Amino acid sequence: MAKIRLLFGTGIVAWFAIKLYGLGTWTWEQSNQAGIFWNLACITGLAALVALAHRNKTVFIERWKSVAKTTVLYGVLLTGSMGIWYYGMVPETLNQRKEEQLNLLKEFVNDPTELAELQNTNVALDPQSIDVIYAQQAANIEVFFSPLFFLGTVLLIWIFVGVVFSAVFAAIMPRIWDGPER
Numbered sequence: 001m002a003k004i005r006l007l008f009g010t011g012i013v014a015w016f017a018i019k020l021y022g023l024g025t026w027t028w029e030q031s032n033q034a035g036i037f038w039n040l041a042c043i044t045g046l047a048a049l050v051a052l053a054h055r056n057k058t059v060f061i062e063r064w065k066s067v068a069k070t071t072v073l074y075g076v077l078l079t080g081s082m083g084i085w086y087y088g089m090v091p092e093t094l095n096q097r098k099e100e101q102l103n104l105l106k107e108f109v110n111d112p113t114e115l116a117e118l119q120n121t122n123v124a125l126d127p128q129s130i131d132v133i134y135a136q137q138a139a140n141i142e143v144f145f146s147p148l149f150f151l152g153t154v155l156l157i158w159i160f161v162g163v164v165f166s167a168v169f170a171a172i173m174p175r176i177w178d179g180p181e182r
Contacts, residue, residue: 004049011042012081019085028097047071047165051173063170071162079155087147098145109134
């Protein structure tokens with residue numbers, strides 16, 4: 001259990017360190033990729049360690065529940081940490097990213113060739129004016145970067161990843177450690 005707690009704490013603290021290092025040195029995408037890969041490694045490690053600790057449980061569902069509780073808790077704490085980071089410590093990074101997306105949208109709708117291509121492929125956009133298209137898409141960008149949607153989406157993703165990884169490790173760990181007699 002000490003290894004699990006250590007990985008739990010180290011995972012969150014190291015994520016903050018990665019984000020802090022990436023602040024100003026990496027692009028938004030590079031920083032996100034580093035954070036995602038780090039947290040995938042942490043969830044994989046947690047799932048493996050907890051599955052190993054509960055490999056003596058003979059019923060798969062019981063093993064899975066035990067492993068999933070830990071990985072889901074990590075996902076919840078990670079999402080809370082992301083909320084603290086993006087909306088408490090460095091809210092300007094999300095605002096800057098949102099402004100970049102709004103500027104890209106403005107460039108897109110002001111380019112008649114690209115807009116005409118989009119309107120030709122999407123019948124619903126064809127009769128709409130540039131202003132209406134911009135307003136609709138800008139509203140979508142605002143929703144995407146809102147705290148509830150952003151953190152809710154992140155939470156759902158990490159819970160899903162945690163549950164899937166925990167199922168995989170709960171299924172294979174007893175076979176790896178106990179041999180073929182199972």
